[in-house]
Amino acid sequence: MGLFTRKTEEAPCTVEVSHRFESLHAHVRFNNGAVVHPGDEVLVHGAPVLAAYGEVISEDRVATITRASALERAWTRLTGDLEFMELCEFSFSEEVLS
Numbered sequence: 524m525g526l527f528t529r530k531t532e533e534a535p536c537t538v539e540v541s542h543r544f545e546s547l548h549a550h551v552r553f554n555n556g557a558v559v560h561p562g563d564e565v566l567v568h569g570a571p572v573l574a575a576y577g578e579v580i581s582e583d584r585v586a587t588i589t590r591a592s593a594l595e596r597a598w599t600r601l602t603g604d605l606e607f608m609e610l611c612e613f614s615f616s617e618e619v620l621s
Contacts, residue, residue, distance in 0.1 A: 527594060529589055532588050535585055536552060537554060537581060537583055538581070561591070561603060563591050
């Protein structure tokens, strides 16, 4: 893969959407074994999958995976930890907020 080159590939996938009390999630599994790496983008084709409360819906779809260039992948790895740490910024204090 080139330093600045991006590639795209099509992959069959299964989309599962759960809207239950025990589990609220949406997952995509690539049926051909494709793996998504840091910096890659995934676009699942088709209408949105909408599950009513209590339902779990599973549909077969096709996804387009846009592979990150070598430079984008390196940048994502370098900055990803910093962005994660922003999410973890918290503090504990005995003060009561008013």
